[in-house]
Amino acid sequence: MQVFHDVEEYRKTWLNWRKAGEVIGFIPTMGCLHDGHISLVKAAQKQCSKIVVSIFVNPSQFSPDEDYDAYPRTVDNDVELLKKNNVDAVFVPSVNTMYPSGITMDVDKQEGAFVEALGVSHQMEGKFRPHFFRGVCTVVCKLFNIVRPDKTFFGQKDIQQTVVLRRMVRDLFLPLEFIVVPIYRQEDGLAMSSRNRYLSEEQRKISCVFSQALLKAKALFEQGTRDRATLIKVATETIEAEKSVRLEYLSLAHPTTLEELDTIGEDGAILSGAMYVGTTRLIDNVTLGFSF
Known part of the structure; x- marks a missing residue:
């Protein structure tokens, strides 16, 4: 399994895969991986010949009153878990890589390019986290442009996120297939999180x-x-x-x-x-x- 931190290094591998006719599946994550994430990996392996997982705690989906710094980061354990499950590549970018114009949690002071899916981001979860889906759309669009997958896999547990991102993929004509995987539940019914x-x-x-x-x-x-x-x-x-x-x-x-x-x-x-x-x-x- 290869671990990439640099966009251009990953793209060299991507180019070799593309020339070889590989079908690339992609799973974006914020790390702290569990069996729910692995269910996405297994779903992707049934349809794709190469699997890429990203690990990036995205600052732009946190509001100023949410503790971005306290979000659990378990990259070493995550990488080992993905290796055991035969993932082909892990992309672990820095904040500077993902936000070359810099990033602050204060939306009014942010600079650079951002993506929104209007009409499906303000309700439900959006009522309580008004800038959340703007941050999600922005980082996932960036990751799609970096990883260039044929198919991407998201969990149903974050169901509004799947609706928002499908709208983004459709409206921006992104050339990939968006697949939603059923919720992975523990034996007592609790959704994995x-x-x-x-x-x-x-x-x-x-x-x-x-x-x-x-x-x-x-x-x-x-x-x-x-x-x-x-x-x-x-x-x-x-x-x-x-x-x-x-x-x-x-x-x-x-x-x-x-x-x-x-x-x-x-x-x-x-x-x-x-x-x-x-x-x-x-x-x-x-x-x-x-x-x-």
Whole structure:
């Protein structure tokens, strides 16, 4: 496995792969890797002959009140894990490489080129993290231009992110296939996340109420329920019955426009939300009436 820090060094390898007719799959990450990330690697290996994973903690998706410096960085362990799983290349750029004009978390003072996907970034997660998807779109667009993959793989757990980035790929005519991989869950239903490491054993057990609530609503949908009020109510009541968690929001949205729905139509819907267990914020979702 090759580890690259420099764009031009990677591109020499990319050129050799391209000449050899390799199909390149790409998985962007912020590191702190777990089995959910490895599920993306395995999905990519089924469709691609070369796999590239990037590790970069992206400052532009953090707001000034979020602690960018405190985000866990486990690059050495991540590289070993990817090596064990037969990844072909890891791209670990510096902040200066990714932001040659420099970067500050104060959006009003930022300089350089940035990317936004308007219309799908302001709702749901965007209500609580208003500059988050601007940062995500910017860094992922840069990484796509560096890595030049044929296919890219993202996890369903960050479902709004997949909708936002698909819109970016479509509207900017980026020449790659965007593939969404189902959520990797632990046996008790908890979605795998880097944030799970912050949960105590007791909090870990409590957190399962989130997936249980979403699955209750999904069962109602599969029995024929289509109205927002009923589906949101059953999920909300299930979560709020666990007094030690705090529900931040639940959304029932169209799968491509992210418009909030009163009734689920033939296109289906995304039921998603966020909740706090102690100080740890968790997100989760289920798809209703459609699949990726």
